[in-house]
Amino acid sequence: xxxxxxxxxxxxxxxxxxxxxxxxxxxxxxxxxxxxxxxxxxxxxxxxxxxxxxxxxxxxxxxxxxxxxxxxxxxxxxxxxxxxxxxxxxxxxxxxxxxxxxxxxxxxxxxxxxxxxxxxxxxxxxxxxxxxxxxxxxxxxxxxxxxxxxxxxxxxxxxxxxxxxxxxxxxxxxxxxxxxxxxxxxxxxxxxxxxxxxxxxxxxxxxxxxxxxxxxxxxxxxxxxxxxxxxxxxxxxxxxxxxxxxxxxxxxxxxxxxxxxxxxxxxxxxxxxxxxxxxxxxxxxxxxxxxxxxxxxxxxxxxxxxxxxxxxxxxxxxxxxxxxxxxxxxxxxxxxxxxxxxxxxxxxxxxxxxxxxxxxxxxxxxxxxxxxxxxxxxxxxxxxxxxxxxxxxxxxxxxxxxxxxxxxxxxxxxxxxxxxxxxxxxxxxxxxxxxxxxxxxxxxxxxxxxxxxxxxxxxxxxxxxxxxxxxxxxxxxxxxxxxxxxxxxxxxxxxxxxxxxxxxxxxxxxxxxxxxxxxxxxxxxxxxxxxxxxxxxxxxxxxxxxxxxxxxxxxxxxxxxxxxxxxxxxxxxxxxxxxxxxxxxxxxxxxxxxx
Numbered sequence: 001x002x003x004x005x006x007x008x009x010x011x012x013x014x015x016x017x018x019x020x021x022x023x024x025x026x027x028x029x030x031x032x033x034x035x036x037x038x039x040x041x042x043x044x045x046x047x048x049x050x051x052x053x054x055x056x057x058x059x060x061x062x063x064x065x066x067x068x069x070x071x072x073x074x075x076x077x078x079x080x081x082x083x084x085x086x087x088x089x090x091x092x093x094x095x096x097x098x099x100x101x102x103x104x105x106x107x108x109x110x111x112x113x114x115x116x117x118x119x120x121x122x123x124x125x126x127x128x129x130x131x132x133x134x135x136x137x138x139x140x141x142x143x144x145x146x147x148x149x150x151x152x153x154x155x156x157x158x159x160x161x162x163x164x165x166x167x168x169x170x171x172x173x174x175x176x177x178x179x180x181x182x183x184x185x186x187x188x189x190x191x192x193x194x195x196x197x198x199x200x201x202x203x204x205x206x207x208x209x210x211x212x213x214x215x216x217x218x219x220x221x222x223x224x225x226x227x228x229x230x231x232x233x234x235x236x237x238x239x240x241x242x243x244x245x246x247x248x249x250x251x252x253x254x255x256x257x258x259x260x261x262x263x264x265x266x267x268x269x270x271x272x273x274x275x276x277x278x279x280x281x282x283x284x285x286x287x288x289x290x291x292x293x294x295x296x297x298x299x300x301x302x303x304x305x306x307x308x309x310x311x312x313x314x315x316x317x318x319x320x321x322x323x324x325x326x327x328x329x330x331x332x333x334x335x336x337x338x339x340x341x342x343x344x345x346x347x348x349x350x351x352x353x354x355x356x357x358x359x360x361x362x363x364x365x366x367x368x369x370x371x372x373x374x375x376x377x378x379x380x381x382x383x384x385x386x387x388x389x390x391x392x393x394x395x396x397x398x399x400x401x402x403x404x405x406x407x408x409x410x411x412x413x414x415x416x417x418x419x420x421x422x423x424x425x426x427x428x429x430x431x432x433x434x435x436x437x438x439x440x441x442x443x444x445x446x447x448x449x450x451x452x453x454x455x456x457x458x459x460x461x462x463x464x465x466x467x468x469x470x471x472x473x474x475x476x477x478x479x480x481x482x483x484x485x486x487x488x489x490x491x492x493x494x495x496x497x498x499x500x501x502x503x504x505x506x507x508x509x510x511x512x513x514x515x516x517x518x519x520x521x522x523x524x525x526x527x528x529x530x531x532x533x534x535x536x537x538x539x540x541x542x543x544x545x546x547x548x549x550x551x552x553x554x555x556x557x558x559x560x561x562x563x564x565x566x567x568x569x570x571x572x573x574x575x576x577x578x579x580x581x582x583x584x585x586x587x588x589x590x591x592x593x594x595x
Contacts, residue, residue, distance in 0.1 A: 102334025169233025263312030428462025
């Protein structure tokens, strides 16, 4: 199926022409029929000679209904522009063309109606000249009379050629169906209609509404009046929804594939055609898809502005929009969306810097360009903006700009070096502290940055070979010298401090197994239990704490925790009478202290 919208001045015969082509009058409302004036969007379809079906979205031409016209044209890829031979180019012809140009519509056909009432030549020449300066460019023109049927065959052939040039919709993309009508059918419930320009919808699918975020199930589908189980882009579609009422949705809302779009409350856009960015009013109405929303405008540069929306819309990079002044009833400019998730502008000069960042942005989604601007971004966020992702995540689902990632790795190495220099007794910088200093959103990113010579140890990032920090190793060496002749004469707290084993240093030495801490301020070397086992085994069994103290040449301050440690190792056994005896010679694996 191909979808084409009409455009043109009021009462130039758009609806009558569609009726002549399809046999169906697109005007649905009694008032429209009575007044001969299209007020709302109309729909009709016909079969082309090629066998392809062509659906028409008939839009109103009166200036009061331009928002309705834009709701119909917004999601449609091509236009049938209608100009009456007896009236020629008119006011709404100009505004409709400005809107089509703003939306970047590139496929079109000119139908000059009422050729039975006037020579179509002058109107054709005038219209083609005006249209040529828009994004439509040079269009084929056909003169027709809906009353006599003259030229209808030629128009059908031209429509066939136009349909053959239209791009195919991407049926594998997520669904974003802009709703242009909603109504209730007795016995079926809510039905919404729209032009499906991407994706596919199946009966039974669960979609979400952009306006409320509520999940809704597709109860039924129609395409061109026929029930179907599957609709692929591009198509006019009517969707019967379950669990939703008419008050909860309507024109300007959208049905979305879940988790495929991000809600946009502000966006940076490029302005083209019409009014320069600096001369735009502070507020206007933006027409995006079938939505028409008031926006606040903040200029960033000569052709860049930031829009702030009153409610979130599901927007993507490259979306086109029309900026219109409803008071003056004219199109101000066209918009191309560059960033639907821009950073906040908080500091002086941030708008200028932001404009420089977007200087080469064209609205074409580019993974390389987005990574360069965002530096770090989740894969799902980038795909939700319409960017095809091919890069492998650096951690979890995080993507990184390669140059920025290299810089982060160098900065982490600098942080580790500085931390070890300032705190030589610590093993390295805590990973959470490194995350904070680097401004990273997740600890997993810090861990992913750790490559040789950096390494992770017990929640810290450090560098160099495995071993004690030099200052701690020196302190342990001094302790070893102190205990050389009296291995069980554990120094008191003051002596430990004199040796360089303060609280932090001692904790580091214990973690590395360089010392054995039996109790508060009771510190021996790691081989103390084995040495004790040798001496205690020479005593008469069983023995008391006092006997053990004399054998080990130390005090009860050391002997009691040492014996309790030996009990746990199976070196000694505690008897019911509080005496001990040496157990089977089960020796713990010795820990060799670092040099």
